Amino acid sequence: MKAVTWQGRRKVSVDTVPDPVIEQKTDAIVEITTTNICGSDLHLYEVLGAFMSEGDILGHEPMGIVREVGSEVTDVKVGDRVVIPFQISCGSCHMCDRKLFTQCEVTQIRDEGMGAALFGYSKLYGSVPGGQAQYLRVPHVKNTHIKVPEGPPDSRFVYLSDVLPTAWQAVEYANVPEGGSVVVLGLGPIGDMAARIAAHKGFRVIGVDLVPERLARAKARQIETVDLNDAGSELGGVIRDMTHGRGPDSVIDAVGMEAHGSPTAKLLQQVTSLLPDAVAARLMSTAGIDRLHALYSAIDIVRRGGTISLSGVYGGMADPIPMLTLFDKQIQLHMGQANVKRWAPEILPLLTDADPLGVDTFATHELPLDHAPHAYEIFQKKQDGAVKILLKP
Numbered sequence: 001m002k003a004v005t006w007q008g009r010r011k012v013s014v015d016t017v018p019d020p021v022i023e024q025k026t027d028a029i030v031e032i033t034t035t036n037i038c039g040s041d042l043h044l045y046e047v048l049g050a051f052m053s054e055g056d057i058l059g060h061e062p063m064g065i066v067r068e069v070g071s072e073v074t075d076v077k078v079g080d081r082v083v084i085p086f087q088i089s090c091g092s093c094h095m096c097d098r099k100l101f102t103q104c105e106v107t108q109i110r111d112e113g114m115g116a117a118l119f120g121y122s123k124l125y126g127s128v129p130g131g132q133a134q135y136l137r138v139p140h141v142k143n144t145h146i147k148v149p150e151g152p153p154d155s156r157f158v159y160l161s162d163v164l165p166t167a168w169q170a171v172e173y174a175n176v177p178e179g180g181s182v183v184v185l186g187l188g189p190i191g192d193m194a195a196r197i198a199a200h201k202g203f204r205v206i207g208v209d210l211v212p213e214r215l216a217r218a219k220a221r222q223i224e225t226v227d228l229n230d231a232g233s234e235l236g237g238v239i240r241d242m243t244h245g246r247g248p249d250s251v252i253d254a255v256g257m258e259a260h261g262s263p264t265a266k267l268l269q270q271v272t273s274l275l276p277d278a279v280a281a282r283l284m285s286t287a288g289i290d291r292l293h294a295l296y297s298a299i300d301i302v303r304r305g306g307t308i309s310l311s312g313v314y315g316g317m318a319d320p321i322p323m324l325t326l327f328d329k330q331i332q333l334h335m336g337q338a339n340v341k342r343w344a345p346e347i348l349p350l351l352t353d354a355d356p357l358g359v360d361t362f363a364t365h366e367l368p369l370d371h372a373p374h375a376y377e378i379f380q381k382k383q384d385g386a387v388k389i390l391l392k393p
Helices: 041-045 047-051 154-161 163-174 189-200 212-220 228-242 263-273 277-287 293-301 323-328 340-350 369-380
Strands: 002-008 011-016 028-037 062-069 081-083 135-138 181-185 204-209 224-227 250-253 307-310 332-335 365-368 389-392
Touching (some): 028 154, 028 369, 041 369, 062 154, 081 154, 154 163, 154 340, 154 389, 163 189, 163 250, 163 307, 163 332, 181 189, 181 293, 189 250, 204 212, 224 228, 250 293, 293 323, 369 389
Parallel strands (some): 181 250, 204 224, 365 389
Antiparallel strands (some): 002 011, 028 135, 028 389, 062 081
C-alpha cells in the first residue's frame, strides 16, 4: 500500500509499504477513504523529530470502510463506515470507565511514562503505524471507532477523529460561564473550530492570530478578531479594553509549543533538532523548553478567577511558569489530549444537513495522498491559505 512516512526533519515521503494485517483477535483493518494532516503532525515534522524513526507511518485523523475484523470483534463488521479516534483505548479499564480515554490503562506507553497509545505519533506514544495510508490496522477496535452513517461526504464526519472533539473539549475545559466571554489564541484548525463551537454555544468569542486568511475565516463567521501583527506586545491591553478592563472569563490556548514570539526557546528547539536523535530525545525528555509566548499571553489576558484551557500540544520538561501570577490571579488550568469518545455523542447531532459548525467547507485543501510532501510544506509554512488539508488515498 501507499503511506506517508517520516524521513527526517521537514521531510516526508509517500512510499510503498507492506499492507497491515490482523495481529490480535480484537483488531480490524480499515480501508482509508479520507485522512487529514493535523497541526500536531507538524511537531513531528519539526520539534519532536528525535522521537521518530525513518519510515514511521504518519497520521491520526482517518476514516474509512472496515475490510477485515479479528475473530473476537463483534461491535463492527465488514462494510461499516467508521471514523477512527486518534487514541487507542480499550473502553473498559479504570480510566476508560471514567471517560478518560487518553489515559487508557491497557494501551498506556509505560516505558515512556505516557498515556494511551496514539496512531502515527512517535515512540513516545507506541510507534503505532498511522492513518495517512491506504489501509490501517486498528487495535482494540471495539472502542477505537465511531460508526457513522452512509450518505454524507467524508468531510461531514472525518473531523470526529480529532479536530471536533479536541475543540469541543477545549471549550468545555474553558468553563465559560453562561453569557461569558472567551479568547481563542491561534486560529489554526483547532482554534478555528473551538471558536465556532464557543460561538454556537452562545459565548462571546474573540479570536487572535497573525495570518490574514485565518483571521478572515473567523470574521466570515461573525467572530470578533484581533490581529497580533497590530496588537503586538500590547495584546493584553487590547483584549482588556474589549472586555470591560478585566479580561475575558476564559482563554483557550490553541497554539502550543511552537508559538510565535519566543526567540530564545525557538533557538533552543532548533539547536536540539540538529543533535543526534539519541541525544536530542534525552535532552527533550529532561530539559525540553517550549515556546511559551501563547501561554504567557493567556495568563496575562484572562481575568482574575478565570480559566485557561490548553489544547495546543506542549512537550517541555523544564518550562518556566509564572506561578506567582497564576496563584495571585487565582487562575484555573485545564488541559490534556482530547478524550474523543467522551464527546462524540454530543457532537454527532450537529453533523446534520444544517451543518452549524461548517464542517463541509472547513478544509482549505483536498489533495491526493501522493501530494503529502507538498501539503506538509505549505501547512508548516502557512502558505497558500493552508488551514486544514484532507488527503485522499
